[in-house]
Amino acid sequence: MSNPSLLILPGDGIGPEVMAEVRKIIGWYGDKRGLVFDVSEDLVGGCAYDKHGTPLHDDTMAKAQEVDAVLLGAVGGPKYDNLDFSVKPERGLLRLRKEMDLYANLRPAQCFDALSDFSSLKKDVVAGLDIMIVRELTSGVYFGEPRGIIKEGNERVGINTQRYTESEIARVARSAFELARKRNNKVCSMEKANVMESGILWRDVVTEVHQAEYSDVELSHMYADAGAMQLTRWPKQFDVIVTDNLFGDLLSDLAAMLTGSLGMLPSASLGAPMENGRPKALYEPVHGSAPDIAGQGKANPIACILSFAMALRYSFDKGDEADRLEKAVEKVLADGLRTADLLGAEGVSPVSTSEMGDAIVAALDATL
Ligand code: IPM
Ligand code: MG
Numbered sequence: 001m002s003n004p005s006l007l008i009l010p011g012d013g014i015g016p017e018v019m020a021e022v023r024k025i026i027g028w029y030g031d032k033r034g035l036v037f038d039v040s041e042d043l044v045g046g047c048a049y050d051k052h053g054t055p056l057h058d059d060t061m062a063k064a065q066e067v068d069a070v071l072l073g074a075v076g077g078p079k080y081d082n083l084d085f086s087v088k089p090e091r092g093l094l095r096l097r098k099e100m101d102l103y104a105n106l107r108p109a110q111c112f113d114a115l116s117d118f119s120s121l122k123k124d125v126v127a128g129l130d131i132m133i134v135r136e137l138t139s140g141v142y143f144g145e146p147r148g149i150i151k152e153g154n155e156r157v158g159i160n161t162q163r164y165t166e167s168e169i170a171r172v173a174r175s176a177f178e179l180a181r182k183r184n185n186k187v188c189s190m191e192k193a194n195v196m197e198s199g200i201l202w203r204d205v206v207t208e209v210h211q212a213e214y215s216d217v218e219l220s221h222m223y224a225d226a227g228a229m230q231l232t233r234w235p236k237q238f239d240v241i242v243t244d245n246l247f248g249d250l251l252s253d254l255a256a257m258l259t260g261s262l263g264m265l266p267s268a269s270l271g272a273p274m275e276n277g278r279p280k281a282l283y284e285p286v287h288g289s290a291p292d293i294a295g296q297g298k299a300n301p302i303a304c305i306l307s308f309a310m311a312l313r314y315s316f317d318k319g320d321e322a323d324r325l326e327k328a329v330e331k332v333l334a335d336g337l338r339t340a341d342l343l344g345a346e347g348v349s350p351v352s353t354s355e356m357g358d359a360i361v362a363a364l365d366a367t368l
Contacts, residue, residue, distance in 0.1 A: 004316055005067040006037045009044040009060070012080075012089060013289025014299035014353075015073025021301035021357030022071065022308050025325065028361050029312075032368060033321060040067070044096070045075030045089035045289075055092030064096055068274075069315040070282040072096075073304060074289035097137050100280045102269035103168065104175035105137040105248065106310070107286060109235075109255035109265065114333040115342065118260025121232065126258055131238045132183065133255055134176040135248025137269055139168045140198075142245045162198045164244065169205040175270070176242035177214035186218045186239035190227040190247055202244065224251065231255055252286065262287050263300035263341045266307035268314050281315045283307040293340075297352040300339040302329055305360060328363035332356070 006026070010019040029035040042060045049055050055075070064070050075089040085091075096102070111119065111129040119126040144161030151157070173189070180187045189206045191199035203221055210219045222230065224247040230237065231251065235258055243251060256265045265287070271280030285303030293299055306329060313322035337359050340350040351359070 003036045003038045004069075006039045006311075007063050007067040007070045008039060008041045009064075009070060010041070010073040011043075011045040011075045011289065012047055012077050013074050013291045013294040015045075015075070015289055017295070017297065017299050017353050018285070018301040018304040019071070019073045021353060021360075022304050024357050024361050025305055025308055025364070028364055029321065032364070035316075035318070035321065044072060044092045046077050046080045048092060049080065049083065049087055049089065053087070055087055055089050056095050061095065061099060064100060064282075065280075068276070068278055068281075069311045070096065070100075071304075071308060071311065072282060072284040074285065074287065076289045077291040077294075079291075094142070096282060097269060098143060100269075100282065101138055101271045102280060102282055103136060103138045104172050104270045105135040105252075106175075106179070106268040106270065106314075107133040107135060107248075107252040107255070107265065108267075109133065109252070109259050111259040112261065112264065112330060112333055114330070114336075115259070115261050115264070118342065119258055120260070121258060125234065125236075126260070129235055129259060131235060131255060132179055132240045133248060133252045134172060134179065134240060134242045135252055136164075136168065136172045136242075136244045137248075138245075139164055140245035162196060162244075162246075164198045164201060166201065166205050169202050170209050173206045173209045173242060174213070176240050177210065177217050180217050180240040181214075184239040185216070186220075188220045188222055188227070188238055188241050190222050190224040190241060190243040190251065192224055192247075193221075194223055198244075206242065227251060228254055231258065256286050261342065262303075263339070264302045264306070266303050266310050268307070268310040270314060278315050281311065283311045283315075297354065298340045298350070299353045300341050301353050301357050302339075302360075305329065305357070324364065324367050325360075328360050328367060331363045331366075332359045335359075 010016040111126045116127045141160045141162040144163035147160050191202040193199035193203045269282045309322040309325040312318040
């Protein structure tokens with residue numbers, strides 16, 4: 001049997017630096033655990049625009065469709081702010097999500113013990129927090145038609161359309177219920193059924209799927225604004241949250257910051273199973289390209305490394321190896337290693353991006 005294949009798209013800003021550390025981890029699994037991946041690398045985002053005039057070349061898109069999993073760093077930067085909308089770096093990422101049909105975006109918000117002081121909330125509100133946001137990723141207002149900026153009389157009108165079909169809602173609801181069964185068996189669905197028809201349909205379909213297939217899971221519903229409030233008030237009431245594309249974008253940033261460590265959080269974007277049974281999949285850190293610190297060795301590689309752990313778990317059925325990597329990360333944090341984003345008042349001097357990567361490799365070695 002051939003090795004599992006990975007396409008690495010480091011992207012822009014700190015993407016290449018953090019991905020270099022993930023490469024060390026991938027190498028470690030090949031050397032020490034006999035888990036050898038066929039790795040190829042390509043461009044996405046601003047760097048792809050610089051070379052090809054498009055944020056995602058068709059050849060790269062085709063490669064992404066063929067591999068077992070895609071690992072992405074980050075896209076974007078001030079250099080590209082004035083580009084035409086159709087070729088902005090973000091369009092490359094959105095094209096990958098849409099054409100691979102990665103409809104379920106898993107965004108865990110987990111508070112690491114060693115970092116519970118970093119949250120802007122009180123320690124007892126966040127300590128031990130472990131929630132999973134499942135964001136619908138390929139539909140809703142991000143992709144709905146009609147869209148555009150049109151002229152009406154002598155003023156311009158900006159238009160976007162929130163649109164969801166029953167099947168789009170049902171499939172992401174199933175992803176959320178399946179995950180909940182492996183966690184604490186609770187799903188909270190968030191929409192705005194009080195003002196949006198798409199929200200009414202969302203609530204109906206989630207309820208139908210629940211009654212027909214998942215009545216063993218506890219289901220609740222919240223308006224997304226109240227959900228934001230509850231997330232800051234007492235986030236530990238939640239296990240899995242399922243919500244649409246735009247609300248999920250907002251709520252996942254909010255949830256990420258609760259943990260005090262945006263630089264730590266991974267994500268998985270999953271689609272339907274391929275012929276080999278693996279889901280179409282793309283893994284990426286929740287953080288962006290952080291152009292202000294790019295190229296300085298200051299970036300925290302942990303979110304990207306934990307995204308690879310999610311790949312081990314969700315694409316390669318290696319939950320035990322994912323646990324090993326997550327424990328290695330926890331160990332390094334417990335030992336007091338901190339990249340610059342995680343420095344508190346203690347006056348510890350920060351380690352560089354590559355020192356953090358090396359320490360995690362050493363912690364992996366110590367597990368053998
Ligand atoms: C995210 C980002 C993206 C989004 C951008 C970069 C297009 O904010 O992944 O959350 O809005 O989905
Ligand atoms: Mg976002």
